[in-house]
Amino acid sequence: MAVEVRVPTILRTYTGGEKAVSGQGATLSEVIDDLESNHPGIKERLVEAKDGHSDLRRFVNVYVNDEDVRFTGGLGTSVSDGDQVVVLPAVAGG
Amino acid sequence: MLRIDLATYQAIVAHAKRDHPDEACGVVAGPDGSDRPQRWVPMVNAARSPTFYEFDTSDLLQLYKDMDANDEEPVVVYHSHTATEAYPSRTDIGLASEPNAHYVLVSTREHGNSEGPVEFRSYRIIDSEVTEEEVAVDDELRRA
Numbered sequence: 001m002a003v004e005v006r007v008p009t010i011l012r013t014y015t016g017g018e019k020a021v022s023g024q025g026a027t028l029s030e031v032i033d034d035l036e037s038n039h040p041g042i043k044e045r046l047v048e049a050k051d052g053h054s055d056l057r058r059f060v061n062v063y064v065n066d067e068d069v070r071f072t073g074g075l076g077t078s079v080s081d082g083d084q085v086v087v088l089p090a091v092a093g094g
Numbered sequence: 095m096l097r098i099d100l101a102t103y104q105a106i107v108a109h110a111k112r113d114h115p116d117e118a119c120g121v122v123a124g125p126d127g128s129d130r131p132q133r134w135v136p137m138v139n140a141a142r143s144p145t146f147y148e149f150d151t152s153d154l155l156q157l158y159k160d161m162d163a164n165d166e167e168p169v170v171v172y173h174s175h176t177a178t179e180a181y182p183s184r185t186d187i188g189l190a191s192e193p194n195a196h197y198v199l200v201s202t203r204e205h206g207n208s209e210g211p212v213e214f215r216s217y218r219i220i221d222s223e224v225t226e227e228e229v230a231v232d233d234e235l236r237r238a
Contacts, residue, residue: 094185
C-alpha cells in the first residue's frame, strides 16, 4: 500500500531535499522500514529502542491522516492506500 | 541578524510577561525564503512549566499545515526563560530542529509579570552549534 510521507526540513538531507516521499506498508512500522531502504539513515532519526522493543523517539511526532499516532497504536498504527503520514519534530526545550 | 518589527517584538515580550512564571512559546511565520518574520503565532506551552516548553502536538500539526498552505516557514521560534538568562539551554540546543529559524530567547527573570525591560536575544542553532546574532527592531511608525 502506498502512502505519502511528509518530511520535515531537518530530515530532508535523507530525501535529497524532497518535502514528500512515498512509502509502502500496512503499518507505520513497515512504512518506516520501507523509507529506510530508500533513504538510509532516516529510521534512526525516528525510532529508538525502549525496554527491548522499538518505539518512536520522544521528540518526534508522527501523524496518520492528522491523528497523532501516540493515540492510535504508535508504530503499529495501520495505514491504508492513499493515507498521508506527516513527520514533525517536537518544538520543545527547557 | 534578526530583523523584526516593533509590534511583533512587543507581542512576544507581552506574551512572555503574561505567562511568567511558566515559559511562553510561539513562532513568527514568514514567506518561504524571505527571512521576514511577519505572522505572530503564540502557542500554548503544553508542558505548563517554569523549566520546559513544548508545543501541543495537535496545535503543532495545525501550525505546519497553515504555514504549508501559506507558503510560509517558521522564521522565528521563540520561548522564554523565567529564572535564567536568555541563552539556549542544553535541552534547547539538543531539540532545535529548524536550521533556518532564528531562535529567540526572552528572559523574564528580572521583572516577571511586571513592567520593565527584558532580555531579548536571538541565535542560530545548527547541528548543536549556537551562534548569537544581532537583533534589529524596526519601528515603522518612526520611519514613516
